[in-house]
Amino acid sequence: MVQRFQQYIDGVFEDGGASFDSLDPSTGKVWAQMPRASAADVDRAVRAAHRAFNAPEWTGLTATQRGKLLSRLADLVAAKAPHLAQLETADTGKIIRETRSQIGYVADYYRYYAGLADKIQGFTVPVDKPDMDVTVRREPIGVVAAIVPWNSQLFLSAVKLGPLLAAGCTVVLKASEDGPAPLLEFARLVHEAGFPPGVVNVLTGFGEDCGQALTTHPLVARIAFTGGPGTARHVLRNSAENLASTSLELGGKSPVVVFDDADLDSVANAVVAGVFAATGQSCVAGSRLLVQRGAHQPLLTLLKRKAEAIRIGDPQDMDTEIGPLATRRQRDHIEDVVARSVAEGAALITGGKRALDDSEGIYYQPTILDCPNATISSVREELFGPVLSVLSFDTEAEAIALANDTAYGLASGVFTTSLTRAHRVVRALRAGVVWVNTYRAVSPIVPFGGYGLSGQGREGGLDAALEYTRTKSVWIRTSDEPISDPFVMR
Ligand code: NAD
Numbered sequence: 001m002v003q004r005f006q007q008y009i010d011g012v013f014e015d016g017g018a019s020f021d022s023l024d025p026s027t028g029k030v031w032a033q034m035p036r037a038s039a040a041d042v043d044r045a046v047r048a049a050h051r052a053f054n055a056p057e058w059t060g061l062t063a064t065q066r067g068k069l070l071s072r073l074a075d076l077v078a079a080k081a082p083h084l085a086q087l088e089t090a091d092t093g094k095i096i097r098e099t100r101s102q103i104g105y106v107a108d109y110y111r112y113y114a115g116l117a118d119k120i121q122g123f124t125v126p127v128d129k130p131d132m133d134v135t136v137r138r139e140p141i142g143v144v145a146a147i148v149p150w151n152s153q154l155f156l157s158a159v160k161l162g163p164l165l166a167a168g169c170t171v172v173l174k175a176s177e178d179g180p181a182p183l184l185e186f187a188r189l190v191h192e193a194g195f196p197p198g199v200v201n202v203l204t205g206f207g208e209d210c211g212q213a214l215t216t217h218p219l220v221a222r223i224a225f226t227g228g229p230g231t232a233r234h235v236l237r238n239s240a241e242n243l244a245s246t247s248l249e250l251g252g253k254s255p256v257v258v259f260d261d262a263d264l265d266s267v268a269n270a271v272v273a274g275v276f277a278a279t280g281q282s283c284v285a286g287s288r289l290l291v292q293r294g295a296h297q298p299l300l301t302l303l304k305r306k307a308e309a310i311r312i313g314d315p316q317d318m319d320t321e322i323g324p325l326a327t328r329r330q331r332d333h334i335e336d337v338v339a340r341s342v343a344e345g346a347a348l349i350t351g352g353k354r355a356l357d358d359s360e361g362i363y364y365q366p367t368i369l370d371c372p373n374a375t376i377s378s379v380r381e382e383l384f385g386p387v388l389s390v391l392s393f394d395t396e397a398e399a400i401a402l403a404n405d406t407a408y409g410l411a412s413g414v415f416t417t418s419l420t421r422a423h424r425v426v427r428a429l430r431a432g433v434v435w436v437n438t439y440r441a442v443s444p445i446v447p448f449g450g451y452g453l454s455g456q457g458r459e460g461g462l463d464a465a466l467e468y469t470r471t472k473s474v475w476i477r478t479s480d481e482p483i484s485d486p487f488v489m490r
Pocket of ligand 1: 283
């Protein structure tokens with residue numbers, strides 16, 4: 001039975017004109033039909049968001065009332081987590097263990113911003129004029145175009161919707177054309193929570209029509225984008241049309257630096273979780289492992305054993321540890337980079353093949369490449385798949401140079417028992433996140449974002465909510481003296 005999903009514009013669920021098929025990556029078969037938003041649909045959604053931004057149903061709410069709506073949304077997300085997780089797993093192939101726990105955490109993001117809504121404050125300025133009071137108000141920026149990629153759509157949209165709704169903005173959220181089911185279903189929770197019509201609009205469609213129309217729309221004040229750097233360049237160019245401000249959360253080629261004093265069993269578990277979770281389709285995947293020479297061979301042996309023991313299979317099965325890739329396009333890309341890397345001199349330690357029969361879905365083995373140098377393609381390019389590239393180093397300075405030898409700068413990991421060295425390396429790494437003796441921890445309270453090609457702006461924490469505001473400086477003259485005639489000289 002093929003399921004049919006609807007888009008959500010101005011408080012109404014609708015089929016939209018055209019539609020497209022969505023594949024279940026674990027079977028490769030069509031399981032659902034999604035509405036394909038046209039430029040006209042985008043225009044209606046942005047106009048609805050603009051109307052809502054100026055309507056008393058939204059502007060008349062106190063910040064505390066906005067917080068209560070967000071809190072209700074958090075409760076609904078938590079209550080519906082099993083269903084949302086099952087949809088995300090069906091539409092993207094991400095394993096049910098991960099989608100269940102991540103969606104529980106999505107509710108926490110909405111809860112955090114629910115609490116923050118009435119803590120977004122303006123301030124007064126001790127202005128250098130005795131007869132003036134100056135206050136600075138913080139006001140919501142306007143209509144936000146939020147665009148997310150196909151991995152973790154509920155999570156990646158929560159880090160945008162939480163702060164922007166807390167700040168009082170309205171939004172048109174564009175789900176990815178791959179795996180949009182959980183977001184289209186999430187729109188029903190927004191509706192149930194009682195947000196006024198038009199405050200949140202949820203569409204899905206392709207970049208060239210839906211994404212293009214959304215990012216160039218004159219009524220959009222800010223674009224909150226997560227995706228690849230190539231698309232981000234389009235988005236930035238598009239923002240020249242409406243002069244919208246932008247935040248860009250992009251890809252990564254994150255290094256995990258392991259010194260030979262670290263506990264290698266513990267490191268191996270962290271590395272496996274860091275690169276093979278979500279079948280490697282994660283922006284923070286620790287895909288470049290840099291190991292001090294003495295630990296190189298022992299760690300590689302441990303990792304090979306662990307990678308080969310990973311259970312690959314049906315993503316809806318709670319025992320599965322690696323599911324399929326989300327799209328065939330993704331697998332083609334991974335196969336191409338792995339083949340090039342081997343031709344360039346990388347040694348294939350394990351994996352490097354499709355995991356199950358092609359007719360059963362888009363599976364790829366957990367793969368480890370031992371790389372002789374940093375020019376190998378898999379060391380330089382983001383694969384967004386279960387592929388680990390390993391390099392070795394001798395000195396701390398060499399480790400830092402290798403770690404920073406990338407155009408990206410999203411996440412990084414350092415494993416050492418030396419406190420002083422940990423501090424030195426943390427200072428030297430060019431990345432928005434450094435995890436020391438751990439990997440992949442996130443929290444709504446902590447800022448997240450990248451350096452270089454990994455993006456601009458930060459999500460998470462209070463600052464993320466401030467990004468959706470702008471200030472208004474209010475000058476109030478306190479003198480009762482009449483203003484003198486400016487053309488009469490005294
Ligand atoms: P993508 O850049 O191809 O697509 C992202 C979104 O942009 C999709 O919704 C797509 O429809 C839309 N889009 C495409 N063309 C557009 C255009 N011209 N105008 C406006 N929107 C357009 O990315 P993807 O392949 O779906 O996702 C993988 C990428 O996302 C990887 O690089 C990954 O690292 C990155 N990512 C980053 C983070 C982060 O927080 N830093 C999180 C997850 C994924």
